[in-house]
Amino acid sequence: MVWGTPKTHQRREVPIPRFLATELAEHVKDKEVDDLVFAGIRNGQPLRVSTFRTAFGAASRAIGVPDLHPHELRRTAASLAIASGADVKVVQQMLGHGSATMTLDTYGHLFDDRLDEVGEAMDRAREAARTRRGLLLRVAPALLETDLSRK
Numbered sequence: 001m002v003w004g005t006p007k008t009h010q011r012r013e014v015p016i017p018r019f020l021a022t023e024l025a026e027h028v029k030d031k032e033v034d035d036l037v038f039a040g041i042r043n044g045q046p047l048r049v050s051t052f053r054t055a056f057g058a059a060s061r062a063i064g065v066p067d068l069h070p071h072e073l074r075r076t077a078a079s080l081a082i083a084s085g086a087d088v089k090v091v092q093q094m095l096g097h098g099s100a101t102m103t104l105d106t107y108g109h110l111f112d113d114r115l116d117e118v119g120e121a122m123d124r125a126r127e128a129a130r131t132r133r134g135l136l137l138r139v140a141p142a143l144l145e146t147d148l149s150r151k
Helices: 018-028 049-062 070-083 088-095 100-110 112-150
Strands: none
Touching: 070 088, 070 100, 088 100
16 A cells, blocks of 8 residues: 555655654664555554554653644644744645745744844854954955065
8 A cells, every 4th residue: 555645635745853863763674665654563564543542642652642633743743843043935845835835824923032032142153253344354454565565
């Protein structure tokens, strides 16, 4: 059986933090490149929805969040990405949204408290430009003197 892509029928890439990649490495060490990471135990095929729901429900109860829904993990991933500094275009790509507008309509409230960061970044950029300009003003005469002495 061939299993399709997400509901948009477009493939997408999602970031995997290093800590998770390290933990997954043991799980996938004996798998082939095209093997499923999480497959059915008996047949190696994709998990049936009922099997996934049973396992997910047991796992969510085990961590003390019995009403956790898988879609909430998507929202959590988006929120963590934004909190980590991802810009709206990166979050859009990660979630497979058709536009940045869709991402902002859903998660825009999480970007609101970052105005101070923008002001601080602009201060740093201005200071860096002033430093470069000052360095250029100090280096340029020396370069001219060196160039003139060769003639």
